[in-house]
Amino acid sequence: MAKRPTPTEFIVERDKDRCIACQVCVRMCSNDVHIYDADTNTVTSDNSKCVGCHFCETLCPTDAITIKKNESSFKPNANWSVSVISDITKQAETGGVILTGMGCDKPYTIYWDHILLNASQVTNPSIDPLREPMELRRYIGRKPDKIELDYNKKGKIELKTMLEKQLKLEVPIMFSAMSYGSVSLNTCISLAKASHELGIFYNTGEGGLHKSLYKYGKNTIIQIASGRFGVHPEYLRTGAAIEIKIGQGAKPGIGGHLPGEKVSKEVSEARMIPEGTDAISPAPHHDIYSIEDLRQLIHALKEATDYEKPVGVKIAAVHNVVPIASGVARAGADYIAIDGMRGGTGAAPKVIRDNVGIPIEFAIAAVDARLREEGIRTKVSLIAAGGFRSSGDVIKAIALGADAVYIATSALIALGCSQCQKCYTGKCNWGIATQDPYLTKRLNPEIGVQRLKNLIRAWSLEIKDMLGGMGINSIDSLCGNRTHLRGIGLSDRELEILGIKSAGEPQ
Amino acid sequence: MRHSEQEKLISGCSVAGIMNESGRKISGEAIIRSIAVMRERSNGLGGGFSAYGIYPKFKNYFAFHMMYDDKKAMADAEGYLKTNYRVVKSEEIPTIEDKSIKNRPLLWRYFVELKDKVKNLYYDLTEEDIVVNDVMKINAEIEGAFVTSSGKNMGIFKGIGYPEDIGRYYKLEEYRAYIWIAHGRFPTNSVGWWGGAHPFGLLNWSVVHNGEISSYGINKRYLENFGYRCSLFTDTEVILYLFDLLVRKHKLPFDIVCKIIDAPLWEEIDRNGDDEERELLKTLRIIYSSALINGPFSIIISDGNIMMGLNDRVKLRPLVSLKDGDTVYMATEECAIREVCKSKKEIYYSKSSEPIIGKLKN
Numbered sequence: 001m002a003k004r005p006t007p008t009e010f011i012v013e014r015d016k017d018r019c020i021a022c023q024v025c026v027r028m029c030s031n032d033v034h035i036y037d038a039d040t041n042t043v044t045s046d047n048s049k050c051v052g053c054h055f056c057e058t059l060c061p062t063d064a065i066t067i068k069k070n071e072s073s074f075k076p077n078a079n080w081s082v083s084v085i086s087d088i089t090k091q092a093e094t095g096g097v098i099l100t101g102m103g104c105d106k107p108y109t110i111y112w113d114h115i116l117l118n119a120s121q122v123t124n125p126s127i128d129p130l131r132e133p134m135e136l137r138r139y140i141g142r143k144p145d146k147i148e149l150d151y152n153k154k155g156k157i158e159l160k161t162m163l164e165k166q167l168k169l170e171v172p173i174m175f176s177a178m179s180y181g182s183v184s185l186n187t188c189i190s191l192a193k194a195s196h197e198l199g200i201f202y203n204t205g206e207g208g209l210h211k212s213l214y215k216y217g218k219n220t221i222i223q224i225a226s227g228r229f230g231v232h233p234e235y236l237r238t239g240a241a242i243e244i245k246i247g248q249g250a251k252p253g254i255g256g257h258l259p260g261e262k263v264s265k266e267v268s269e270a271r272m273i274p275e276g277t278d279a280i281s282p283a284p285h286h287d288i289y290s291i292e293d294l295r296q297l298i299h300a301l302k303e304a305t306d307y308e309k310p311v312g313v314k315i316a317a318v319h320n321v322v323p324i325a326s327g328v329a330r331a332g333a334d335y336i337a338i339d340g341m342r343g344g345t346g347a348a349p350k351v352i353r354d355n356v357g358i359p360i361e362f363a364i365a366a367v368d369a370r371l372r373e374e375g376i377r378t379k380v381s382l383i384a385a386g387g388f389r390s391s392g393d394v395i396k397a398i399a400l401g402a403d404a405v406y407i408a409t410s411a412l413i414a415l416g417c418s419q420c421q422k423c424y425t426g427k428c429n430w431g432i433a434t435q436d437p438y439l440t441k442r443l444n445p446e447i448g449v450q451r452l453k454n455l456i457r458a459w460s461l462e463i464k465d466m467l468g469g470m471g472i473n474s475i476d477s478l479c480g481n482r483t484h485l486r487g488i489g490l491s492d493r494e495l496e497i498l499g500i501k502s503a504g505e506p507q
Numbered sequence: 508m509r510h511s512e513q514e515k516l517i518s519g520c521s522v523a524g525i526m527n528e529s530g531r532k533i534s535g536e537a538i539i540r541s542i543a544v545m546r547e548r549s550n551g552l553g554g555g556f557s558a559y560g561i562y563p564k565f566k567n568y569f570a571f572h573m574m575y576d577d578k579k580a581m582a583d584a585e586g587y588l589k590t591n592y593r594v595v596k597s598e599e600i601p602t603i604e605d606k607s608i609k610n611r612p613l614l615w616r617y618f619v620e621l622k623d624k625v626k627n628l629y630y631d632l633t634e635e636d637i638v639v640n641d642v643m644k645i646n647a648e649i650e651g652a653f654v655t656s657s658g659k660n661m662g663i664f665k666g667i668g669y670p671e672d673i674g675r676y677y678k679l680e681e682y683r684a685y686i687w688i689a690h691g692r693f694p695t696n697s698v699g700w701w702g703g704a705h706p707f708g709l710l711n712w713s714v715v716h717n718g719e720i721s722s723y724g725i726n727k728r729y730l731e732n733f734g735y736r737c738s739l740f741t742d743t744e745v746i747l748y749l750f751d752l753l754v755r756k757h758k759l760p761f762d763i764v765c766k767i768i769d770a771p772l773w774e775e776i777d778r779n780g781d782d783e784e785r786e787l788l789k790t791l792r793i794i795y796s797s798a799l800i801n802g803p804f805s806i807i808i809s810d811g812n813i814m815m816g817l818n819d820r821v822k823l824r825p826l827v828s829l830k831d832g833d834t835v836y837m838a839t840e841e842c843a844i845r846e847v848c849k850s851k852k853e854i855y856y857s858k859s860s861e862p863i864i865g866k867l868k869n
Contacts, residue, residue, distance in 0.1 A: 483724030
């Protein structure tokens, strides 16, 4: 049987009049798309290798290159789309699982785009953040229901309550888990240093901790996942908090796989595995087969770190997220991070990424409501994750009930990522999802730090503006305050689960 | 009326309070005159008063002031009351005939004590807890019945009209109290429900409020954790319940409660050089972040021992005060104080979040 031709995804258009054959594209493309012919002194392209990352387009000094989506393909068909036919063809050829990177790109409803925010008019003056104080600080961790006070002999009030360790966030946004190995060290350094300067936290993922990152420990959430890679006493002691990763929004129910090609000498040291071997995290933790096992692990980690660090648990937003979260809270977690189905990944089977889990909007709304019904909401903080694109998404998540949000994809976009979804190949032209030294040096961590700080600063300013508009001067008063949200274009059932009224309904 | 209403009421207002710290009682004449000069700030759609020390003969009994839409509501509520309480006295609240006062509900008051069998049944609750639960239940579940106030030796008198007209309607000049609090209302919608006028009361608490609470949504959900049911379609009730929760249940002093609902800014806390105090303020904010009241407000609140005036964190609503001997005056505008206080002393303009407190001497 003849091999079926699948159309290339992209076409590299080169303007011959503009191209000066400088070959910068040839040298820089990690996918070897561009080919130089010395005899004719011309550059040509192999469209089949192009992933659409636009790196060459950015570098070309004469703007000769344009990357276009290949429109010429099969007969249009709503059911049998080009990507479906391509995937089937690939699987017929290889017998393998289709891999992909980053978050689900299917056009499921993005509920953030169906939620509108409130603003004050006349009866309640809006507050101008340029003139008035506007507070974004949040504390993550377990809180008691009430404070205990005592009076000393002089009648002065003394504090009896000893709060459990909290994470202080100057802005309720953190950088979500991305492991060293899946991303480059320069990416990790950018995230770590930016967190340090912003007064927030980044998360190590399951990558262990490279020796150069220990100095950012106070702004680091260290993760313990099912592979236990890179976990040792000093690792536990270095972080500000410990996160047990049960699941990830992009691939709920399965483990992880870092291909051996990405396990360089330094990655192997950080992960404590042999160089060049695949790092495979099992689907479940092999010491957690039930909720009481999780409870034991939480307390074992607290014992190991003298109860000085909050221990959180990250779960994927799945159908049963509500009782699962309740169980996790009762198992003693200080925070629960819930990762929605649009959360990113370095590598996941495409069929899982695109078909498993639920959107974060429903998960956070339902979990917050249930924890309140059960009277245990104060005992645990909620962190929402999975596809936050703007300060608008962030503020809506907080109003639905999240104490803070995790962002990762947005942070990578700030560092250059163009969402080509090829992280798993290790050939990231932007120097982010790769360990190839030729590529990683393209990301200058000093510039990376500045860009991440700019992004968080911009979002903070926008959040302050929106808060002021609502007549609120502390993020505390928005957290869980759904009266400031209205739904648009949603069914009654969706509004009910989100716990919000429809646009047009007054308070 | 209330149950067909779907919206939260929004209003602007005037507030006034007079307290004699020695417990000397004065007639309601002064507070009526005081609130009347601020007529400009209300629009005839709500006025009310709370008075402390008015029922000395029944000071050991809970005084339930009730509003009923009709006889059926009255029968339902009385039936409910009588199962839990021994009613020592019940009577119609005296009023004058005034044709300008419209949509008058039935106004009734009861002096009651909890039956022993009820106390035994709820042995893990205090008497006050049981009363709170009953007030919540009547207000949320008995159609057409509303508990206006439920404290001891105090009562709330309110309705739809200008406050001075409501005061005369209830013949308040005939009552003598050591604390008087008044409210004139300017609601921005015209739904005429008498229960929606201020003050709002629960146990000995009464509160009047000028402003709007933008943190209402989370304050309400926070209070629901502790069994409070916000069913009055007003953001003011969350203030009342927060005070009840923090003072009565969490046993926190008034000044600490102010540091919770009107928390100092983080930058002020960070700057505080006293390590213990800084830690206390920080811990309060961390534990009680959902009890922070946000948005413009000035309130006057009392539990019968203390009368306190308080502003929001950036002072977006006016409140002034003056202390003359053992009498403390508070009001939205200076004119309301000058009208009833002969002192030439300067008016005190409190800062944002600064509580003004009148305290009963022993």
